[in-house]
Amino acid sequence: MTQRSTSEPRAAHATDDSVAVLRVHELACRRGDRLLFAPTSFAVASGSIVWIRGANGQGKTTLLRTLAGLASPAAGAIAWRDAPRPLYLAHANALKEDLTVAESLRFLLHLGGSRVATADVDAALDRFGLASRANAFVRTLSQGQRRRVALARLAAQRELRPWLLDEPFDALDTSGIDVLAGLIVAHARRGGSIVLTSHQALPIADPAPVTVQLHEPAFA
């Protein structure tokens, strides 16, 4: 059983005590009676990108929900330090069919605690190429466009909150992937930290993502 599962070259930097925004120690999560992955430890430095990897059903989503505070860990400890509350973007887009794109985004931003200026909403939608659809109902959008609306929250975010992104690249086309990768890199360069899951290879080279691999628990 691998206890410390951060990958080699960047691991030393990522676990540096002085800059860690989030420290996870021997964390284990349960779903029902089943232990999802072997106890995992890692740290997230400010300005770093952590890529959680694991097979389907290995507990990546549960891990992110636990980090966000939506679920309690079965064992281990999670310590956030001096960070504003994380922004958690789930696999579900949290959009209502009967609201318009702009209304949905404004609602999500408001829940996120940001002051919502119309200009910010417009700029964020424009960033994802949705400026012309701002007053369209969500039910008229395709899956990829819905994903873009959900992700536009990231573009409208001024505060340096840690980002927890569950499969953010899912359903996006290549231009969408480029925009998102640009946002993630910009956030990291400003000193924000990002924890994400993705089945595809990350289109991000600098700063290099730190990989955390989830393993099968030793006993089920």
Next chain:
Amino acid sequence: MSSTFAVLVARDLRLAARRRIDAALPLAFFTVAVSLFPLGVGPEPQMLRQIAPGVVWVAALLAAMLSVTQLYASDQSDGSLEQMLLVPGGRIAIVAAKAVSHWLLTGLPLALAAPLFGLLFDLSPAAIVALVASLLLGTPVLSLLGNLGAALTLGLRSGAVLLILIIVPLCIPALIFGAGAVAAVDAGQSARGHYSLLGALLIFTALLAPIATAAALRIATE
């Protein structure tokens, strides 16, 4: 937290306004159920006057239960509920907002429509006033308890049946004192005692149900 509450209520009302037919369903159910009684029971005014309070109150209770089952379901399935829960102090704000918007969308319209049904059942003006007053005091109790049931049964497969089994017994005091108030006025007595008990019931429920609902929501979403 109060701004979260206001945003959530505004959103629920806006969503209801975009789905007017769905939003009008409880009122439609109430109208149909109450209107069928004179046809089924027969047109004797004395009999109608006697059963009116009970019929209107039972129909209001069932309309409230009917509309409460989906209170959290769609927000849970599209991921909105998770985002709301992430707001600090969000759970109580969500629960309060859901109860208030449910009452604004069902309890209030039912209470406002009640005078029409009072006329249908040949109630005296004083009894109609008592009917509206008892519904205004009693329907928030139904919304608060229904809200609790919706949170308790969130994510369960036969949630609606379970909700009715759990919550209807808790609604019975509101039903008894609500219908009792109208019957008392109709019999020429004061309904003061009934109003006091309904008011006490409302305060008691408003204090405790949101806490229980927030706890139920936590269990359901973890």
